[in-house]
Amino acid sequence: MxxxxxxxxxxxxxxxxxxxxxxxxxxxxxxxxxxxxxxxxxxxxxxxxxxxxxxxxxxxxxxxxxxxxxxxxxxxQYPQSTAEEIAHANKWLEPYRSELGIELAPTPKQDxxxxxxxxxxxxxxxxxxxxxxxxxxxxxxxxxxxxxxxxxxxxxxxxxxxxxxxxxxxxxxxxxxxxxxxxxxxxxxxxxxxxxxxxxxxxxxxxxxxxxxxxxxxxxxxxxxxxxxxxxxxxxxxxxxxxxxxxSGAKAQHKEAILNTKETDTVVTSVFSGKPARGIRNSFIEEMEKGAGGNLLAYPLQNMLTKEIRKEAASQNRPEYMSLWSGQSPRLSTSQxxxxxxxxxxxxxxxxxx
Amino acid sequence: MxxxxxxxxxxxxxxxxxxxxxxxxxxxxxxxxxxxxxxxxxxxxxxxxxxxxxxxxxxxxxxxxxxxxxxxxxxxQYPQSTAEEIAHANKWLEPYRSELGIELAPTPKQDxxxxxxxxxxxxxxxxxxxxxxxxxxxxxxxxxxxxxxxxxxxxxxxxxxxxxxxxxxxxxxxxxxxxxxxxxxxxxxxxxxxxxxxxxxxxxxxxxxxxxxxxxxxxxxxxxxxxxxxxxxxxxxxxxxxxxxxxSGAKAQHKEAILNTKETDTVVTSVFSGKPARGIRNSFIEEMEKGAGGNLLAYPLQNMLTKEIRKEAASQNRPEYMSLWSGQSPRLSTSQxxxxxxxxxxxxxxxxxx
Incomplete structure (x- = not known):
C-alpha cells in the first residue's frame, strides 16, 4: 500500500x-x-x-x-584560522586534555x-x-x-x-x-x-x-x-x-545517556564542532558555553580540536566530556x-x- | 466518527x-x-x-x-519591583513613548x-x-x-x-x-x-x-x-x-503581518510582557533585546509598562512597535x-x- x-x-x-x-x-x-x-x-x-x-x-x-x-x-567548507585563534581555542580545551592525560594539542589540518x-x-x-x-x-x-x-x-x-x-x-x-x-x-x-x-x-x-x-x-x-x-x-x-x-555503533555511554534522559535535557551547542548541534547537556557544554563562546573555531576546525578529547572521554568512561547527540524525544528511545x-x-x- | x-x-x-x-x-x-x-x-x-x-x-x-x-x-503571579527597577525599565521605553507622543510613564499596579x-x-x-x-x-x-x-x-x-x-x-x-x-x-x-x-x-x-x-x-x-x-x-x-x-478581533496590522511573514521571522522574546512569548521580529524587539535585557520587569509588570505603547502603535499604524504574536507556521495562515x-x-x- x-x-x-x-x-x-x-x-x-x-x-x-x-x-x-x-x-x-x-x-x-x-x-x-x-x-x-x-x-x-x-x-x-x-x-x-x-x-x-x-x-x-x-x-x-x-x-x-x-x-x-x-x-x-x-x-x-574550508574556513581559515590564524595560529593565534587556534591557540586561543586550544587554551579553553587545555583543562580537559589535562584531565584526560592528552599531551598534545592538535593543529587542525583540512584535506x-x-x-x-x-x-x-x-x-x-x-x-x-x-x-x-x-x-x-x-x-x-x-x-x-x-x-x-x-x-x-x-x-x-x-x-x-x-x-x-x-x-x-x-x-x-x-x-x-x-x-x-x-x-x-x-x-x-x-x-x-x-x-x-x-x-x-x-x-x-x-x-x-x-x-x-x-x-x-x-x-x-x-x-x-x-x-x-x-x-x-x-x-x-x-x-x-x-x-x-x-x-548501532554508538558508544555505550551515549546509548545509556539517551535512554535515561528527559526531553528537557538537550541543548543546541557549537562547542564540540564549531557548528550548532543538539545533544544532551553535560559539563563540557555547560563550562564551554560560559567561557569559550567567542573563542570557538569554525566548523570543522573546532571538531578536529575536540576529537581526541571526545575519544579519550569515551574510553575513560567520562560521558561528561563526550558529545551525546540526541533529539528532543529521548523518552521514546528503546534498545530494541x-x-x-x-x-x-x-x-x-x-x-x-x- | x-x-x-x-x-x-x-x-x-x-x-x-x-x-x-x-x-x-x-x-x-x-x-x-x-x-x-x-x-x-x-x-x-x-x-x-x-x-x-x-x-x-x-x-x-x-x-x-x-x-x-x-x-x-x-x-x-504577584512579583515585586522597586521604584528604582521601575524607573530603569521605563527609561528603556522612553524613546518609544516619545516617538508616539505618550506623555506619562505608568506605575504598574496589580489588583x-x-x-x-x-x-x-x-x-x-x-x-x-x-x-x-x-x-x-x-x-x-x-x-x-x-x-x-x-x-x-x-x-x-x-x-x-x-x-x-x-x-x-x-x-x-x-x-x-x-x-x-x-x-x-x-x-x-x-x-x-x-x-x-x-x-x-x-x-x-x-x-x-x-x-x-x-x-x-x-x-x-x-x-x-x-x-x-x-x-x-x-x-x-x-x-x-x-x-x-x-x-478575529486582532488589529489589522497584526493580521497583515502574519499573512505576509515567513517561518523564519518569529522570535521568542520577553520584551513586551516580561515573560517569553513568540511573535514576529520587529524594531521594538530587536532594539529592546539589545539593550534592555537586564532591565525588564517581571510579568505582568512589564506588560503594564508597554501596554500604552502597543495600543498607540496600533492606532498610529506603527506595527514595528506592536506585539505581533505568531507561531512558526505563518505561511499557512489564511483570511477565511x-x-x-x-x-x-x-x-x-x-x-x-x-
Missing part, C-alpha cells in the same frame, strides 16, 4: 522509513543493512570518513543486504580533496542513494551522480533552503525540524532563525517544493511517522531512535533491534489508530 | 478542534461562537479582562451560540483580587469549560469548578508540567510545543529548557499522563490536526490560524472565516489522505 509514496518507488524500498546517516561510527554495516533488509532505507554516515574507510564499509554493507541503501556525506574523492568512490561503488548535509554540492557533482542513476537527497531547515535544494536538482529533500539531534543542516541564513519545529516546517516546505519531502526531527516511532505523512511528507527520517538500537523498530512503525502506521 | 475521542464526549463538541483562548482582544464573541457553532470549541481569552468585561462578553457569546464554549484565564473574581464570575455564568495558562490554580479553585460541572483544562510545556496538571486534578492538558505563538505556558523549570517541539512533546506527554492531551504549537490546518491525533493527542488547539480569520477553517480541517482529517 505504501508503494503509492513516490519516494518508495524511487528508492525501491517498502516503507517510508529512513535511518539517518549519522556520522561518527553510529551507522555500522549491521545497522544500515538491518534497516534496509526490514524494508526501510539504511544510510551510512560517511561525513567524517576517508574515502578508503568509506569504500571498505560500503563493501561490508553490500555483503549484508541486497536492498537499497544510502550514504550521507558532508558538503565541505581539501576528500569530498571529491568520496564522490568518485560513491560513483565507483554504484551506491544507489547519496544524501548531503551542510549545503548543496556543486551542480556538476549533482549532475554526475544523477547521470549515474544515483538518487540524490538534500537537507533543509527552512523553506528557502528546500527551494534551493530543488532548484539545484536534488531529487528529494529532508526537512530537518528543530527537534532533531546532532548537527543542524542550516546552510543559508541564520542558525537561530532556522530553528523551526517539525510540525511547522514540514507542511510549509511541502507547499513550496514539488520534490518529495522527508520529515525529520523528533520522530521516534509509528506515531511520529504517521504524523509526518499526515503533514505532507512522503517519508520520515529517524536518527536518535536508531542510536540506541542493538546494531533495528528491524523491530521498523516493524513496529509499519504496524502502527498500517493500523486504524488515528 | 470523532465522537470516539473522549474529549469530544466530555466537551460535547463534534470535532477535536479547539480555538486557543488568546488574550488581548483577538477572541471576539463572533470568533468564539463561530468556532463552537462549527462543532469545535471556541474559547474567550480573558486573561487580561476585568471580571465585569469578561461577564459582558460571555453573555454576548451565549447569545450567539448554544454550543459548548470555554474561557481561558491566567493563573496570577490581587481579579483572579478570584474571575473564577466566581465563571461559576456564576456556568461557563462549561475553563482553561488555565501560566500554572495550575489552587486546588480549591479546581475542586469548586469541577463540583460545578466545569471541565478544567491546564497547559504544559514539558512532561513534568503535564504530570503536575494531572496530579492537581485537571481534566485535560494542552501540550504547548515550541512552535506556538504568543506566551509560553511554562511554569515549572526553565523557559529555555521547555522549548520542546510539538512532534517531540505530544507523544512523550501522552505516555506519561492518563488525562486527554490536546496538542498545540504550529498546527494550522487539517494536516496539523491529523498529525496531532497520530501523535496520540485527543484534540488539537489552534491559535495563529484563528488570529487572521474574518471574525472561522467556520471554513474548522470545516476544511474536518474534511481533511476525514479524508483518506495519509
Amino acid at each position: 505504501w508503494k503509492r509514496h513516490s519516494v518508495c518507488n524511487q528508492l525501491n524500498i517498502d516503507h517510508p522509513v529512513i535511518q539517518a546517516g549519522m556520522a561518527g561510527g553510529v551507522t555500522t554495516p549491521a545497522l544500515v543493512s538491518a534497516v534496509s533488509n526490514a524494508g526501510g532505507l539504511g544510510n551510512l554516515g560517511a561525513g567524517y570518513m576517508t574515502p578508503e574507510a568509506m569504500v571498505h564499509t560500503i563493501k561490508e554493507i553490500k555483503q549484508s543486504t541486497s536492498r537499497t541503501f544510502g550514504v550521507n556525506v558532508f558538503v565541505p 581539501t580533496s576528500i569530498f571529491e574523492k568520496q564522490v568518485e568512490a560513491l560513483m565507483r561503488e554504484q551506491v544507489p542513494v547519496v544524501s548531503f548535509t551542510f549545503g548543496v554540492p556543486p551542480v556538476e557533482v549533482i549532475n554526475d551522480l544523477k547521470k549515474a542513476g544515483v538518487v540524490v537527497i538534500g537537507t533543509a531547515t527552512t523553506v528557502e533552503e528546500a527551494i534551493i535544494n530543488e532548484e539545484q536538482g536534488m531529487d528529494m529533500v529532508v526537512a530537518q525540524g528543530s527537534e532533531a539531534g546532532g548537527h543542524r543542516g542550516t546552510f543559508a541564513g541564520s542558525f537561530n532563525q532556522a530553528m523551526i519545529g517539525t510540525m511547522s516546517l514540514v507542511p510549509q516546505v511541502t507547499d513550496h517544493v514539488e520534490i518529495p519531502v522527508i520529515a525529520s526531527g523528533g520522530i521516534m516511532d509509528g506515531r511520529g511517522v504517521k504524523a509526518a505523512l499526515a503533514l505532507g511528507a512522503q517519508a520520515a527520517q529517524l536518527g536518535t531512535a536508531f542510536v540506541t538500537c542493538q546494531e 533491534s533495528a528491524s523491530s523498530i521498523v516493524e513496529s512503525i509499519v504496524s502502527y502506521v498500517d493500523s486504524k489508530a488515528p | 470523532w465522537k470516539r475521542h473522549s474529549v469530544c464526549n466530555q466537551l460535547n463538541i463534534d470535532h477535536p478542534v479547539i480555538q486557543a483562548g488568546m488574550a488581548g482582544g483577538v477572541t471576539t464573541p463572533a470568533l468564539v461562537s463561530a468556532v463552537s457553532n462549527a462543532g469545535g470549541l471556541g474559547n474567550l481569552g480573558a486573561g487580561y479582562m476585568t471580571p465585569e468585561a469578561m461577564v459582558h462578553t460571555i453573555k454576548e457569546i451565549k447569545q450567539s451560540t448554544s454550543r459548548t464554549f470555554g474561557v481561558n484565564v491566567f493563573v496570577p 490581587t483580587s481579579i483572579f478570584e473574581k474571575q473564577v466566581e464570575a465563571l461559576m456564576r455564568e456556568q461557563v462549561p469549560v475553563v482553561s488555565f495558562t501560566f500554572g495550575v490554580p489552587p486546588v480549591e479553585v479546581i475542586n469548586d469548578l469541577k463540583k460545578a460541572g466545569v471541565v478544567v483544562i491546564g497547559t504544559a510545556t514539558t512532561v513534568e508540567e503535564a504530570i503536575i496538571n494531572e496530579e492537581q486534578g485537571m481534566d485535560m492538558v494542552v501540550a504547548q510545543g515550541s512552535e506556538a505563538g504568543g506566551h509560553r505556558g511554562t511554569f515549572a523549570g526553565s523557559f529555555n529548557q521547555a522549548m520542546i517541539g510539538t512532534m517531540s512533546l505530544v507523544p512523550q506527554v501522552t505516555d506519561h499522563v492518563e488525562i486527554p492531551v490536546i496538542a498545540s504549537g504550529g498546527i494550522m490546518d487539517g494536516r496539523g490536526v491529523k498529525a496531532a491525533l497520530a501523535l496520540g493527542a485527543q484534540a488539537a488547539q489552534l491559535g495563529t490560524a484563528f488570529v487572521t480569520c474574518q471574525e 472565516s472561522a467556520s471554513s477553517i474548522v470545516e476544511s480541517i474536518v474534511s481533511y482529517v476525514d479524508s483518506k489522505a495519509p
Whole structure:
C-alpha cells in the first residue's frame, strides 16, 4: 500500500522509513543493512570518513543486504584560522586534555580533496542513494551522480533552503525540524532563525517544493511517522531512535545517556564542532558555553580540536566530556533491534489508530 | 466518527478542534461562537479582562451560540519591583513613548483580587469549560469548578508540567510545543529548557499522563490536526490560524503581518510582557533585546509598562512597535472565516489522505 509514496518507488524500498546517516561510527554495516533488509532505507554516515574507510564499509554493507541503501556525506567548507585563534581555542580545551592525560594539542589540518574523492568512490561503488548535509554540492557533482542513476537527497531547515535544494536538482529533500539531534543542516541564513519545529516546517516546505519531502526531527516511532505523512511528507527520517538500537555503533555511554534522559535535557551547542548541534547537556557544554563562546573555531576546525578529547572521554568512561547527540524525544528511545523498530512503525502506521 | 475521542464526549463538541483562548482582544464573541457553532470549541481569552468585561462578553457569546464554549484565564503571579527597577525599565521605553507622543510613564499596579473574581464570575455564568495558562490554580479553585460541572483544562510545556496538571486534578492538558505563538505556558523549570517541539512533546506527554492531551504549537490546518491525533493527542488547539480569520478581533496590522511573514521571522522574546512569548521580529524587539535585557520587569509588570505603547502603535499604524504574536507556521495562515477553517480541517482529517 505504501508503494503509492513516490519516494518508495524511487528508492525501491517498502516503507517510508529512513535511518539517518549519522556520522561518527553510529551507522555500522549491521545497522544500515538491518534497516534496509526490514524494508526501510539504511544510510551510512560517511561525513567524517576517508574515502578508503568509506569504500571498505560500503563493501561490508553490500555483503549484508541486497536492498537499497544510502550514504550521507558532508558538503565541505574550508574556513581559515590564524595560529593565534587556534591557540586561543586550544587554551579553553587545555583543562580537559589535562584531565584526560592528552599531551598534545592538535593543529587542525583540512584535506581539501576528500569530498571529491568520496564522490568518485560513491560513483565507483554504484551506491544507489547519496544524501548531503551542510549545503548543496556543486551542480556538476549533482549532475554526475544523477547521470549515474544515483538518487540524490538534500537537507533543509527552512523553506528557502528546500527551494534551493530543488532548484539545484536534488531529487528529494529532508526537512530537518528543530527537534532533531546532532548537527543542524542550516546552510543559508541564520542558525537561530532556522530553528523551526517539525510540525511547522514540514507542511510549509511541502507547499513550496514539488520534490518529495522527508520529515525529520523528533520522530521516534509509528506515531511520529504517521504524523509526518499526515503533514505532507512522503517519508520520515529517524536518527536518535536508531542510536540506541542493538546494531548501532554508538558508544555505550551515549546509548545509556539517551535512554535515561528527559526531553528537557538537550541543548543546541557549537562547542564540540564549531557548528550548532543538539545533544544532551553535560559539563563540557555547560563550562564551554560560559567561557569559550567567542573563542570557538569554525566548523570543522573546532571538531578536529575536540576529537581526541571526545575519544579519550569515551574510553575513560567520562560521558561528561563526550558529545551525546540526541533529539528532543529521548523518552521514546528503546534498545530494541533495528528491524523491530521498523516493524513496529509499519504496524502502527498500517493500523486504524488515528 | 470523532465522537470516539473522549474529549469530544466530555466537551460535547463534534470535532477535536479547539480555538486557543488568546488574550488581548483577538477572541471576539463572533470568533468564539463561530468556532463552537462549527462543532469545535471556541474559547474567550480573558486573561487580561476585568471580571465585569469578561461577564459582558460571555453573555454576548451565549447569545450567539448554544454550543459548548470555554474561557481561558491566567493563573496570577504577584512579583515585586522597586521604584528604582521601575524607573530603569521605563527609561528603556522612553524613546518609544516619545516617538508616539505618550506623555506619562505608568506605575504598574496589580489588583490581587481579579483572579478570584474571575473564577466566581465563571461559576456564576456556568461557563462549561475553563482553561488555565501560566500554572495550575489552587486546588480549591479546581475542586469548586469541577463540583460545578466545569471541565478544567491546564497547559504544559514539558512532561513534568503535564504530570503536575494531572496530579492537581485537571481534566485535560494542552501540550504547548515550541512552535506556538504568543506566551509560553511554562511554569515549572526553565523557559529555555521547555522549548520542546510539538512532534517531540505530544507523544512523550501522552505516555506519561492518563488525562486527554490536546496538542498545540504550529498546527494550522487539517494536516496539523491529523498529525496531532497520530501523535496520540485527543484534540488539537489552534491559535495563529484563528488570529487572521474574518471574525478575529486582532488589529489589522497584526493580521497583515502574519499573512505576509515567513517561518523564519518569529522570535521568542520577553520584551513586551516580561515573560517569553513568540511573535514576529520587529524594531521594538530587536532594539529592546539589545539593550534592555537586564532591565525588564517581571510579568505582568512589564506588560503594564508597554501596554500604552502597543495600543498607540496600533492606532498610529506603527506595527514595528506592536506585539505581533505568531507561531512558526505563518505561511499557512489564511483570511477565511472561522467556520471554513474548522470545516476544511474536518474534511481533511476525514479524508483518506495519509
